[in-house]
Amino acid sequence: xxxxxxxxxxxxxxxxxxxxxxxxxxxxxxxxxxxxxxxxxxxxxxxxxxxxxxxxxxxxxxxxxxxxxxxxxxxxxxxxxxxxxxxxxxxxxxxxxxxxxxxxxxxxxxxxxxxxxxxxxxxxxxxxxxxxxxxxxxxxxxxxxxxxxxxxxxxxxxxxxxxxxxxxxxxxxxxxxxxxxxxxxxxxxxxxxxxxxxxxxxxxxxxxxxxxxxxxxxxxxxxxxxxxxxxxxxxxxxxxxxxxxxxxxxxxxxxxxxxxxxxxxxxxxxxxxxxxxxxxxxxxxxxxxxxxxxxxxxxxxxxxxxxxxxxxxxxxxxxxxxxxxxxxxx
Amino acid sequence: xxxxxxxxxxxxxxxxxxxxxxxxxxxxxxxxxxxxxxxxxxxxxxxxxxxxxxxxxxxxxxxxxxxxxxxxxxxxxxxxxxxxxxxxxxxxxxxxxxxxxxxxxxxxxxxxxxxxxxxxxxxxxxxxxxxxxxxxxxxxxxxxxxxxxxxxxxxxxxxxxxxxxxxxxxxxxxxxxxxxxxxxxxxxxxxxxxxxxxxxxxxxxxxxxxxxxxxxxxxxxxxxxxxxxxxxxxxxxxxxxxxxxxxxxxxxxxxxxxxxxxxxxxxxxxxxxxxxxxxxxxxxxxxxxxxxxxxxxxxxxxxxxxxxxxxxxxxxxxxxxxxxxxxxxxxxxxxxxxxxxxxxxxxxxxxxxxxxxxxxxxxxxxxxxxxxxxxxxx
Numbered sequence: 082x083x084x085x086x087x088x089x090x091x092x093x094x095x096x097x098x099x100x101x102x103x104x105x106x107x108x109x110x111x112x113x114x115x116x117x118x119x120x121x122x123x124x125x126x127x128x129x130x131x132x133x134x135x136x137x138x139x140x141x142x143x144x145x146x147x148x149x150x151x152x153x154x155x156x157x158x159x160x161x162x163x164x165x166x167x168x169x170x171x172x173x174x175x176x177x178x179x180x181x182x183x184x185x186x187x188x189x190x191x192x193x194x195x196x197x198x199x200x201x202x203x204x205x206x207x208x209x210x211x212x213x214x215x216x217x218x219x220x221x222x223x224x225x226x227x228x229x230x231x232x233x234x235x236x237x238x239x240x241x242x243x244x245x246x247x248x249x250x251x252x253x254x255x256x257x258x259x260x261x262x263x264x265x266x267x268x269x270x271x272x273x274x275x276x277x278x279x280x281x282x283x284x285x286x287x288x289x290x291x292x293x294x295x296x297x298x299x300x301x302x303x304x305x306x307x308x309x310x311x312x313x314x315x316x317x318x319x320x321x322x323x324x325x326x327x328x329x330x331x332x333x334x335x336x337x338x339x340x341x342x343x344x345x346x347x348x349x350x351x352x353x354x355x356x357x358x359x360x361x362x363x364x365x366x367x368x369x370x371x372x373x374x375x376x377x378x379x380x381x382x383x384x385x386x387x388x389x390x391x392x393x394x395x396x397x398x399x400x401x402x403x404x405x406x407x408x409x410x411x
Numbered sequence: 412x413x414x415x416x417x418x419x420x421x422x423x424x425x426x427x428x429x430x431x432x433x434x435x436x437x438x439x440x441x442x443x444x445x446x447x448x449x450x451x452x453x454x455x456x457x458x459x460x461x462x463x464x465x466x467x468x469x470x471x472x473x474x475x476x477x478x479x480x481x482x483x484x485x486x487x488x489x490x491x492x493x494x495x496x497x498x499x500x501x502x503x504x505x506x507x508x509x510x511x512x513x514x515x516x517x518x519x520x521x522x523x524x525x526x527x528x529x530x531x532x533x534x535x536x537x538x539x540x541x542x543x544x545x546x547x548x549x550x551x552x553x554x555x556x557x558x559x560x561x562x563x564x565x566x567x568x569x570x571x572x573x574x575x576x577x578x579x580x581x582x583x584x585x586x587x588x589x590x591x592x593x594x595x596x597x598x599x600x601x602x603x604x605x606x607x608x609x610x611x612x613x614x615x616x617x618x619x620x621x622x623x624x625x626x627x628x629x630x631x632x633x634x635x636x637x638x639x640x641x642x643x644x645x646x647x648x649x650x651x652x653x654x655x656x657x658x659x660x661x662x663x664x665x666x667x668x669x670x671x672x673x674x675x676x677x678x679x680x681x682x683x684x685x686x687x688x689x690x691x692x693x694x695x696x697x698x699x700x701x702x703x704x705x706x707x708x709x710x711x712x713x714x715x716x717x718x719x720x721x722x723x724x725x726x727x728x729x730x731x732x733x734x735x736x737x738x739x740x741x742x743x744x745x746x747x748x749x750x751x752x753x754x755x756x757x758x759x760x761x762x763x764x765x766x767x768x769x770x771x772x773x774x775x776x777x778x779x780x781x782x783x784x785x786x787x788x789x
Contacts, residue, residue, distance in 0.1 A: 096623060096626065099623050100627070103627070103632070107632075107635035107636065107639070110635070110636070110638075110639035111638070111639045225771065225774075226767075226771075228774075229767050229770045229771040229774065230767050231721050231724065231725065231763075231766060231767075231770075233725060233728060234744075234760075234763045234766065234767070237744075237747060237748075237753065237760065237763070238760070238763075240750050240753070241750070241753045241754070241757060241760070244750055244753070244754050245754065245757075250750055252750075339626070340625065342628075343625070343626060343627055343628045343629065344628075344629075345628075346628035346631070347628040347629050347630040347631065348630070350628070350630045350631055350634070351630055351725055351728070351729060354729060355748065365631060365634065366634065366729055366730075366731070369634055369635065369638035369731065370638065370730065370731070372638070377635060377638070378635075380631070381631045381632065381635050384628055384631050385627050385628065385631075388626060388627060388628055389626060392626055
């Protein structure tokens, strides 16, 4: 097990390194460098540009030097000082801008994963046990539609329906008075009354996919002789199903987190824009349209890092519950 | 019992074994999936709309009319009731009556059933070129007096005809799906083919890269790449840039499929036989291996189109994909981003309906194709 974890950790470090490289490439992509843009905005606002401050910045980020040097300065800044650079639009260090929003992103995505499992598990078991029943067909049709409707369209539709039928606009994560309050019961309630919509929207596509996979896995397992044996020994039906085949069928399901998570992070960006949520998504979009590249790069990198870490956790979880993986992959 | 009479020549000829081509066999299997066949027709219909956009769209997608902002859909009625109470066939749309909404302090349009504007099919129109090539001066439908409102699916903020814009958007959205998949397929076949055929370190390197790309959230990445596009690029340049950006990530899935096929075929007897015969790698790949998995590749490519369409829609919807003068489903949905707008003009969600229908149809069609292409299935 230790060896497995070690292998995975090494792979993760390499992946993270690659992620940082991609993020840095995106920072460098737009024509012109950050400093020129920065000076241009300052000049446009009629502010005097202090040549010494500019020179200090040039030194710090290594502008004008080869990309490798710039990358080195950027990545060591992140690793040693937690410094992701400056956002010229907000005139603040990137770190002060992103952590709160990133926490919201993680919260939403985590909730979406939980909701996905809570919905998919009972329905998946039901449709596998009652194969070809009316419920099975309904779940299949609903699943296909859930897969085909893009997330942001679902969010738009939900927004429209709630506006027309309930007269309320859904959006945001907190009411204004709770925006910067500390966590308390009323704030939690406020959060939940706002968060249900985005969480539901985020969970749909994944739920449909999970149900499909669980159904297929469980159908394979239910045919196996050990199920018949358990039944022949007189176990109650619910125990026959829940105790053995469901547990086996769950294993491949855990591994789906690996590809579910990138899709989830991806769609949370666009859903957040539609529903105007204070997560990393709208900030990313805004920083990209205003070419605030250090901010954008930091968000892209952190979203990537989150996804990679999430995948690692799911891998370890899988190895923990399934000994075949622990010992098989030497 | 009927006795078959044979001419001497026929009786002498050896019985020819019935042979059917691979394609015919596939088609036969494919036809058993009713859903897939229906989906095929839907997909074909959408692509026909894309091909004949100029002919089908009643007006120019950019033509605006400040008089009819957010005019609701008129629909087309086919029968009118005459003076004597009898119904007669006359395709028409109803005119608008404008009312002032006191609460919201703005003008709204209400369909006026009294006013009847006849609709002509194959109506003469300003000369135009179909697909930029064939000169034509007839449109599928139009109203006699060009000043009369004709908004079958309603109008947008600038009083532009949503139906016409939808039809032109279909062309862009569907073609970008095809172009993106085409480019991805090219990368996928070259890279996946090399990796699968030669194996070794190149194969493992490619597989690591693919795993890496697939472990990243795509939309932030796409956004980052699309934001680097210079703002002053023209329509054609952005179109191709977006296609390239989409396929930079899209090739991975297809490369995996191609590699898998190559790996499994490499050890097949007929490939070994060809190698022992001294055939060159190129000949083995193009003459022996590729034909035996073309159908799989086509199915995989079909299943990749919906992802491309969705990605383009999402990017354009967020404002970093195709830009305003280009009409695509994504740029059309951009107008529907605001809840106030949406409440006034819910018909602006129509492009979303198109997206869902096409995605579903392409998925079912691709699934059917994949099942039909698999000779071991069933």
